[in-house]
């Protein structure tokens with residue numbers, strides 16, 4: 357086609373005597389340019405019409421709006437004083453839906469009474485809600501407490517991270533992986549760099565993050581940790597192939613993700629690597645943070661130390677003297693203690709974090725557009741006197757006593773979930789790793805209490821936590837006094 361003959365255009369050109377344009381139109385590529393322009397115009401018009409027609413999120417209540425009219429200022433307050441802001445929202449709007457300004461836009465906070473209705477909602481996704489909302493404050497990894505007859509000051513933070521990483525490496529991958537120092541350093545380092553990276557990213561507006569991500573320094577550390585991870589997983593996969601079956605008995609998560617309907621992934625290095633790095637990211641930080649918080653509570657409330665030790669001495673053991681499943685279930689006071697510690701210092705201040713994958717309507721009629729983030733105000737629910745007597749007081753045997761009530765023997769366990777007991781979330785995405793987390797926490801604390809005396813450094817008070825948006829991280833620099841009981 358050498359010339360386009362569009363009657364309207366022809367008339368317009370005649371009327372305006374646009375010679376230059378007419379001659380341009382005679383070129384063959386003019387047809388393509390005009391079509392592309394028309395397509396672009398159509399796309400823009402469609403988007404504008406859709407945006408005008410799209411229903412927006414409209415919330416009656418926004419936390420802090422009575423104090424400041426600036427959403428940015430409100431988001432900043434939530435960022436650095438989340439517990440306080442959340443409690444304020446909870447006190448004002450407890451049983452209703454309300455909004456909270458964050459650096460990622462408005463999050464919708466729903467009351468626990470909606471949980472049963474929403475727990476399996478097809479348009480609410482946990483994955484969709486993950487907006488890098490994790491952070492931690494740690495860097496050094498130096499301490500060992502070894503055999504020490506005298507009271508010695510130690511920072512337990514880094515060593516507990518290493519022990520948790522080692523135990524998890526056995527469960528997630530293999531015995532060899534748990535003995536591989538390079539992998540333990542890389543995987544525990546990954547926990548730290550990922551959160552540092554996320555914290556650095558949060559300083560930027562969401563639309564710039566995909567670009568900034570490439571420039572932040574922690575990215576190099578993460579790349580190196582993935583490189584070491586790839587090397588480790590390659591070794592594990594090939595050891596498994598040589599053996600011709602599961603590497604471990606009981607099988608590791610990698611074994612389970614290589615068998616049955618997962619057999620197709622047995623030799624898929626990148627998939628197995630992704631699984632391992634994800635497990636480390638979700639399973640190691642939460643567990644080690646819970647252990648550290650429990651240790652800080654043990655030294656802050658030493659009255660429970662002997663009581664838990666006595667219980668540990670009385671639980672059944674296997675014939676070789678080791679703890680087994682029955683021992684773990686019999687550690688009821690320890691169970692209660694770690695649950696109380698978690699009630700007040702769980703790694704997540706809000707849970708049931710979900711992203712709407714399509715428009716939906718909440719039970720009270722609130723319209724939730726696709727893409728909106730929802731959550732439950734766990735930290736405030738956990739200090740509500742309606743649910744917990746003297747809620748701000750640490751009561752290590754609170755849940756132990758609750759389990760003494762007839763018919764409640766198997767309730768209020770560390771890993772139980774309920775509408776007022778939300779540290780592990782709720783519904784179909786409630787934490788599947790909580791049984792493993794609880795085993796790790798109990799075994800590590802049992803060993804620590806059996807082997808060491810612990811106490812608070814005189815003059816100090818209970819270690820502070822660092823809250824940042826929905827996350828609560830223990831103080832990495834807090835020191836406690838430790839003495840070997842066996843020397």
Ligand code: HEM
Pocket residue numbers: 482483635638639640642643646702703704707708709779780781782783784785786787788789790792793794
């Ligand atoms: C004390 C330790 C832990 C805490 C406090 C914890 C907390 C949580 C929370 C709050 C959620 C979101 C649940 C919801 O919103 O309904 C979650 C999900 C998850 N957790 Fe944990 N977790 C812990 C240990 C672990 C461990 C050890 C693993 C791995 C073995 C793990 C794997 C996961 C996974 C895979 C999900 C996502 C579940 C899904 O998408 O359906 N967690 N965890």
